Amino acid sequence: MKYTEMSKAQLEAEQKELLAQYEKIKAQHLKLDMSRGKPGSEQLDLSQGMLTVLKTKEDLISESGIDCRNYGVLDGLPEMKRLIAELVQAKEEQVFIGGNSSLNLMYTIIANAWIYGICGEKPWSQQGEIQFLCPVPGYDRHFKITESLGIRMIPIPLRPDGPDMDIVESYVNQDPSIKGIWCVPQYSNPAGYSYSDQVVRRMAALTPAAPDFRIFWDNAYVIHHLDFEDHDAILNIIDECEKAGHPDLVYEFVSTSKMVFPGNGVSALITSTTNMADIKRIMDTETIGFDKINQLQHVRFFHDKAGIVSHMKQHAAIIRPRFETIWQHFSVLGELGIASWTTPKGGYFLSLYTLPGCAKRTAALCKEVGVILTPAGASYPYGKDPEDHHIRIAPTYPSTEELKTACQVLVICARLAALEALLR
Amino acid sequence: MKYTEMSKAQLEAEQKELLAQYEKIKAQHLKLDMSRGKPGSEQLDLSQGMLTVLKTKEDLISESGIDCRNYGVLDGLPEMKRLIAELVQAKEEQVFIGGNSSLNLMYTIIANAWIYGICGEKPWSQQGEIQFLCPVPGYDRHFKITESLGIRMIPIPLRPDGPDMDIVESYVNQDPSIKGIWCVPQYSNPAGYSYSDQVVRRMAALTPAAPDFRIFWDNAYVIHHLDFEDHDAILNIIDECEKAGHPDLVYEFVSTSKMVFPGNGVSALITSTTNMADIKRIMDTETIGFDKINQLQHVRFFHDKAGIVSHMKQHAAIIRPRFETIWQHFSVLGELGIASWTTPKGGYFLSLYTLPGCAKRTAALCKEVGVILTPAGASYPYGKDPEDHHIRIAPTYPSTEELKTACQVLVICARLAALEALLR
Numbered sequence: 065m066k067y068t069e070m071s072k073a074q075l076e077a078e079q080k081e082l083l084a085q086y087e088k089i090k091a092q093h094l095k096l097d098m099s100r101g102k103p104g105s106e107q108l109d110l111s112q113g114m115l116t117v118l119k120t121k122e123d124l125i126s127e128s129g130i131d132c133r134n135y136g137v138l139d140g141l142p143e144m145k146r147l148i149a150e151l152v153q154a155k156e157e158q159v160f161i162g163g164n165s166s167l168n169l170m171y172t173i174i175a176n177a178w179i180y181g182i183c184g185e186k187p188w189s190q191q192g193e194i195q196f197l198c199p200v201p202g203y204d205r206h207f208k209i210t211e212s213l214g215i216r217m218i219p220i221p222l223r224p225d226g227p228d229m230d231i232v233e234s235y236v237n238q239d240p241s242i243k244g245i246w247c248v249p250q251y252s253n254p255a256g257y258s259y260s261d262q263v264v265r266r267m268a269a270l271t272p273a274a275p276d277f278r279i280f281w282d283n284a285y286v287i288h289h290l291d292f293e294d295h296d297a298i299l300n301i302i303d304e305c306e307k308a309g310h311p312d313l314v315y316e317f318v319s320t321s322k323m324v325f326p327g328n329g330v331s332a333l334i335t336s337t338t339n340m341a342d343i344k345r346i347m348d349t350e351t352i353g354f355d356k357i358n359q360l361q362h363v364r365f366f367h368d369k370a371g372i373v374s375h376m377k378q379h380a381a382i383i384r385p386r387f388e389t390i391w392q393h394f395s396v397l398g399e400l401g402i403a404s405w406t407t408p409k410g411g412y413f414l415s416l417y418t419l420p421g422c423a424k425r426t427a428a429l430c431k432e433v434g435v436i437l438t439p440a441g442a443s444y445p446y447g448k449d450p451e452d453h454h455i456r457i458a459p460t461y462p463s464t465e466e467l468k469t470a471c472q473v474l475v476i477c478a479r480l481a482a483l484e485a486l487l488r
Numbered sequence: 489m490k491y492t493e494m495s496k497a498q499l500e501a502e503q504k505e506l507l508a509q510y511e512k513i514k515a516q517h518l519k520l521d522m523s524r525g526k527p528g529s530e531q532l533d534l535s536q537g538m539l540t541v542l543k544t545k546e547d548l549i550s551e552s553g554i555d556c557r558n559y560g561v562l563d564g565l566p567e568m569k570r571l572i573a574e575l576v577q578a579k580e581e582q583v584f585i586g587g588n589s590s591l592n593l594m595y596t597i598i599a600n601a602w603i604y605g606i607c608g609e610k611p612w613s614q615q616g617e618i619q620f621l622c623p624v625p626g627y628d629r630h631f632k633i634t635e636s637l638g639i640r641m642i643p644i645p646l647r648p649d650g651p652d653m654d655i656v657e658s659y660v661n662q663d664p665s666i667k668g669i670w671c672v673p674q675y676s677n678p679a680g681y682s683y684s685d686q687v688v689r690r691m692a693a694l695t696p697a698a699p700d701f702r703i704f705w706d707n708a709y710v711i712h713h714l715d716f717e718d719h720d721a722i723l724n725i726i727d728e729c730e731k732a733g734h735p736d737l738v739y740e741f742v743s744t745s746k747m748v749f750p751g752n753g754v755s756a757l758i759t760s761t762t763n764m765a766d767i768k769r770i771m772d773t774e775t776i777g778f779d780k781i782n783q784l785q786h787v788r789f790f791h792d793k794a795g796i797v798s799h800m801k802q803h804a805a806i807i808r809p810r811f812e813t814i815w816q817h818f819s820v821l822g823e824l825g826i827a828s829w830t831t832p833k834g835g836y837f838l839s840l841y842t843l844p845g846c847a848k849r850t851a852a853l854c855k856e857v858g859v860i861l862t863p864a865g866a867s868y869p870y871g872k873d874p875e876d877h878h879i880r881i882a883p884t885y886p887s888t889e890e891l892k893t894a895c896q897v898l899v900i901c902a903r904l905a906a907l908e909a910l911l912r
Contacts, residue, residue, distance in 0.1 A: 100559065108557040109545065118539050121532075133532040133749040135524065163587055175599060175774075179613070179637065189603070189613055205776070212773040297496065321776075325557040328781040350599075351592040352629070352745075355779070357752040370635040487897035 066401030067479075067486055079483040085476055086433065094434035096470045101253070101412035102461040103322060103379075106367065110378050111324040117364040132356040140332070140349055144359035148332040150369040152204055152286060152318055154302050156335050157213050158345060163354045166319035166331035169278060171209050173315055173333070177243070177276065179214055183312065183342045185276035187437040188243060189214075197235055197245040199227040201415055201443035201454050203253040206246040206282070210445075215243070217445035222255060224406075226263030232408050233270065240273040248345050250286040250298045254443050254456035255415040256408020260297035269302035270313065278339075279305075279314040286318050287376050289410040290384040296409050311336040311473065320362060322412065323375060330355075330362055386467055387457040393471035402482040405457070415443075416474075422481040423452045429477035490825030491903075491910055503907040509900055518858035520894045525677070525836035526885040527746060527803075535748040541788040547668060548784065556780040562772055564756070568783035572756040573781055574793040576742060578726050582758050584767060587778045590743035594704060595633050597757070600770050601700065602637055603668070607736065607766045609700035612639075612667060621659055621669040623651040625839055625867035625878050627677040630670040630706070634869075639667070641869035642824065646679060648830075650687030654787035659695065664697040670703050674722045675709040678867050678880035679839040680832020682720035692728035692736065698773050702763075705740040709835040711800050712746060714808040718834050726758055735760040743788060746836065747799060754778075754786055810883040810891055811838065817895035826906040829881070839867075840879040840898075846905040847876045853901035859894050 067075065118124060124132045126141050127476045139145070140161025149156045162169040181187040187195050196210045210217055218235065227247070235242050247267070249259040251385035259267070269278060281301050289295035305313045314335065321329035333343070366372050387408075394416065397403035405416045418426055423440035430437050438456040441447040462470055491499065542548060548556045550565050559880055563569070573580045586593040605611040612618050620634045623646035624742025634641055642659065647651045647882035651671070659666050671691070673683040681692070691703060705725050713719035729737045738759065747752035757767070790796050811832075816838065829840045847864035854861055862880040865871040885893055 102559050105555065105558075108555070112545060115542055115547075121536060121537075131529065131532065133535070133752070134529075135526050135745075135750040165775045165777070166781045175603065178603060179599065191640045208773050212770070321559075325781060326559040327777050328557070328779050344638070349632050350595045351589045353589070353751055353753050355588045355782070357749060358779070358782075372713070 066399075068401055071260055072487065075483055075487055079305055079480065079487065081482050082476055082483070086429070086480060087478065089433045089473055094469065094473065096434060096462055096466050096473075097436045098458050098462060099410065099436045099438045099469050100461065101328060101458045104463065106382050106459050107379055107460065108325060110375065111365075114259055114324055114361050114365045117361055118357065124357065124358075125446055126360065130191045130356070131328055132360045135352055138342060138351070138353050140354070141356055141359045141363070143363045144330065147363055147366060147368065148318060148334070151304070151372060152316065152334055153300050154334045157337065158302060158340065159248065160333040160335070160340060161354060161359060162331040162333060164321070164327055164329055164331065164358070166282070166317045166321065169331045170206070170282065170317055172347075172350070173343065174209060174244075175345070180346055182276040183338060188276070192241070194241050194243045195239070197227070197232060197242060198445045199245070199247065199252070200445070201254055201449075201456065202246055203248055203282070204438070204442040205286060206280075207445045210246070213238065219445055220245075222252060222257060224257050225258035226257065229263055229266040232264065236270050236272045239275055242272070242277060243274055244278050246280050246282070248282045248284055249285060249301065251288060251408050251411025253284065253411065254413035255406045256411045256413060259298050259405070261299050264299040264301060264304055265308075268301060268308040268310060268313065270310070272313070277313075281314050281316040283316055285320050285411040287372055288322060288355070288379070288412070289376070290380050290387060291409060292373070292377050292380060294409065305336075312338050315326070315339065323372060323379070324362070324365070324460065324485070328358065330359055355432065356388060383460055386464065389464070390414065390457060390459050390471055393468070393475055396475060397478055400479065400482070404479055405474055412458060412460055414457045414459070416457050416478075417453050418450045418478055419482050419485055422478070422485050423449060423455050425472070425481040425484065426478045427455060429480055433473060435473045437474070490823075491906055492825055496911065498717060499911055500649055503904065503911065506895025506900055506904050506907070508852070513857045513897055513900065518891050518897065520858060520886055520897075521860045522882050522886060522894050523860045523862045523875040524885065525882045527750060528806065528884050528887065529804055530556050531807050531884065532749060534799065535789075536750055538785050538789045539783055542781065543567055547788070550780075550784065554780070556784045558775055561779050561780055562775070563768060564778070565780055565783045565787070567688065567787045568754065571790060571792065572742060572758070575796060576707065576726070576740065576758055577724050578758045581761065582764065584757040584759070584764060585783060586757060587779060588751055588753055588755065588782070589810070590706070590708070590741045590745065590746070591629055593755045594630070594706065594741055594749070596670075596771075596774070597784045598633060598637065598757055601766070604770055606700040606702065607762060612700070612827060616665070618665050618667045619663070621651070621656060622665060622869045623669070623671065623676070624869070625678055625873075626670055627672055627706070628862070628866040630704075631869045634670070642705065643869055644669075646676060646681060648681050650681065650683035653687055653690040657690065660696045660699055660701060666696070666701060667698055668702050670704050670706070672706045672708055673725065674707060674720055675712060675832050677708065677835065678837035680835045680837060681830070683722050685723050688723040688725060688728055689732075692725060692732040692734060692737065694734070696737070702739075703738040704739050707740055707742050708746070708896040710742050712803070712836070713800070713834040714804050714811060715833060716797070716804060716810065717803050729760075734761050739763065743831055746791070747796060747803070748786070752782065754783055765895065807884055810888070813888070813891055813896055814838065814881060815884050817899055820899060821902055824903065824906070827902055836882060836884055838881045838883070840881050840902075841877050842879065842902055843906050843909055844875045844877045846902070846909050847879050849874060850898070850902045851879060853904055854898055857897060859897045861898070
């Protein structure tokens with residue numbers, strides 16, 4: 065029986081029963097963290113071999129004879145560029161290899177646009193108020209970057225097939241103050257949605273009013289399927305932009321952080337020749353170069369895309385059951401008519417939608433008994449979920465047992481929050 | 489006999505003789521690079537053990553139980569902070585561990601000042617024309633950073649005991665548009681000068697007109713002595729600033745790039761509590777965190793400062809003879825009265841001073857026969873050496889044999905350039 069169909073007395077009885085359970089949970093003094101998309105230790109074990117692929121002097125010489133121990137090579141080892149190029153189906157010369165953090169690479173590109181301007185255009189900092197489109201729910205760390213620079217963020221509804229392109233087009237094609245859009249095109253953070261071919265093509269076909277508008281295509285989960293027999297696949301944005309005659313429209317980012325050891329991964333930017341020259345020119349002032357030994361470790365560990373795929377299948381085998389655990393626990397919320405959630409085929413997150421006005425309260429109730437969720441609202445610009453109904457769920461980090469406990473707690477808290485709302 | 493004492497006929501005879509030698513060199517089709525301060529491969533071999541200190545899962549747990557394979561810890565592993573703190577005699581909480589490039593850390597701090605402002609002050613980008621003091625000769629990559637931001641650079645004479653502090657004080661204490669000074673306080677790049685105690689104390693005692701003035705103290709060669717029995721030692725700037733009542737005046741930078749494998753080192757910022765909080769707040773937007781595995785590798789390889797010292801002694805044993813080779817070759821230039829040079833007790837460079845107006849020509853003559861030097865002028869803001877007399881010499885990278893050849897060529901070219909000038 066759905067909560068909305070229950071009488072007040074029935075709701076009150078339910079509340080009494082759940083509060084008793086809640087008190088018992090509180091007595092357990094739990095300390096569980098479901099807040100961030102960190103791999104679990106079982107996943108980390110998969111990459112242990114990374115540490116032993118390079119041992120001797122000879123191991124540290126690249127295929128073209130570069131001594132990777134020394135300074136030099138700003139834009140990445142050729143073999144690392146080739147590996148990324150193969151992964152995203154781009155050309156080697158379209159790839160720039162960065163440091164250990166793709167978020168930092170994105171920040172750097174945006175800060176450079178802010179300070180120096182893109183491809184000879186005026187610096188963003190000198191163009192008055194500028195704006196970014198932010199499909200929501202989205203990645204809090206993206207929003208934090210644009211917020212820190214005072215770039216106004218406009219939420220755009222993210223549908224299961226991608227951002228609402230009618231709205232995107234009307235903004236981008238008409239308003240020169242719109243300088244960018246944050247996209248996680250495959251298994252979006254947090255909903256887990258993947259952009260349809262039509263959305264990608266419309267994205268590539270944008271005719272921005274601003275010459276320095278760019279799509280920030282954070283392909284964070286490029287090969288992070290839960291099931292390699294049944295997964296999403298998105299069009300190649302670099303190709304589509306070229307075909308549409310707008311090769312400079314997009315910066316694509318990928319990272320190996322969630323393939324190997326996070327913090328010890330490699331980030332990459334994939335973009336057009338023109339953008340690449342612009343970026344290299346500026347980056348040449350900002351650093352001597354990135355960590356080539358780490359790049360070489362990647363190449364020697366993975367060899368090629370097939371190596372990455374076989375590695376990621378092992379990740380999938382660990383992660384998939386965790387998503388399934390969550391869905392099983394959530395099913396009661398569906399039966400009670402008080403929540404819906406997404407069921408992505410990859411990535412690191414899913415979205416839980418409570419009744420309107422119940423997300424913050426649910427998270428607060430969880431926190432009170434020691435279960436930390438991503439702060440409700442975090443997936444929206446300025447932390448403001450106008451409907452207060454979204455909670456980002458990160459299944460990977462807790463152990464299987466902890467995850468089950470956390471789900472039980474979360475379900476009880478979501479029910480209590482719903483009851484409070486319905487009884488108000 | 490000195491060139492200046494020779495008759496025209498004698499000079500012409502000398503020139504004829506040297507030109508013949510020069511033509512013979514040209515026929516050898518040399519290809520030697522003395523342009524950058526890269527360690528030689530013998531030095532790189534010293535750090536081979538870095539690659540095998542971490543093997544098992546257990547190896548990757550920090551002393552406080554952090555799994556270094558995963559995300560987290562923005563400001564560095566406690567044991568890495570402790571190692572740097574011991575090295576520079578600071579407190580652990582004054583240390584921020586960055587990525588693989590201290591140049592990038594300096595750039596980031598300056599770019600943050602540019603965009604966000606320092607400790608609540610107006611962003612540098614919104615303060616009209618701002619300026620940096622640049623002791624000369626100095627490090628070209630420092631100057632490139634300030635130049636890229638359009639920060640006006642004012643050359644300050646660098647004496648054997650440090651920058652001319654009368655000039656520094658008169659600028660800094662009176663002009664609020666002066667926002668920083670670039671310092672390499674020990675074994676300066678390129679002259680190899682170390683700041684005297686008096687200079688360090690006067691630096692710490694500055695009372696800047698601008699509240700957001702900072703000393704950029706690039707202690708790049710903190711432990712890079714040529715001889716551990718006879719070396720320079722500078723005062724601790726962090727302590728001196730505290731004593732002077734100006735704890736926030738300085739950002740000190742160090743890096744392990746020239747201890748271990750360049751590009752795979754660790755950078756660090758040492759600064760006051762107030763500056764640290766300001767920086768962490770901003771950095772928290774810019775990245776998830778740096779490479780903790782690399783940090784752990786450092787700690788397990790070096791253990792403590794004593795470990796670094798014993799390692800650096802091995803570097804010294806390799807580098808010292810190279811400096812000596814150069815000085816031996818240069819002695820003829822001294823006898824001819826056409827050059828002087830510095831004789832640092834550490835670092836990676838020395839300065840060669842030709843007759844006025846002869847540096848560019850000397851470098852050009854070298855280039856024509858395949859010996860690449862740092863572009864003459866590079867050690868001055870905007871690449872402009874007003875006297876055209878300075879050449880940066882980098883002894884470490886070529887093999888011993890190559891270095892000898894390069895020195896022979898350089899000496900002949902310096903003589904030819906001097907003769908041209910004297911015969912003009």
